Amino acid sequence: METNKIITELNQIFIDVLDNQQIQLTPDTTAADIEEWDSLTNIQLIVAIEKHFGIRFSSAEIQQFKDINGLCECIRQKLKG
Numbered sequence: 001m002e003t004n005k006i007i008t009e010l011n012q013i014f015i016d017v018l019d020n021q022q023i024q025l026t027p028d029t030t031a032a033d034i035e036e037w038d039s040l041t042n043i044q045l046i047v048a049i050e051k052h053f054g055i056r057f058s059s060a061e062i063q064q065f066k067d068i069n070g071l072c073e074c075i076r077q078k079l080k081g
Contacts, residue, residue: 001079003027006072013048017041027069053079 011025018036031037037045049071050056055078065071 001076003072003076006075007068009052010049010068013052014045017044017048025068027067027072029068030066055079
């Protein structure tokens with residue numbers, strides 16, 4: 001799956017979970033860029049992303065996500081395998 005398609009799907013998940021229609025994710029977006037994205041909503045986002053894509057992240061993978069690009073790369077690898 002292409003990174004742009006993953007970002008588009010992630011964007012909708014973020015809009016739904018964070019209840020903010022203004023969210024526009026880019027590969028460089030981090031939690032610091034989105035006011036509603038805190039440690040609690042991060043868990044909700046991870047669960048929603050896992051459910052949407054039918055994948056599971058390990059704790060180590062989640063801790064390594066620095067930005068949306070890192071998240072996309074991990075999703076792409078899981079969807080390949």
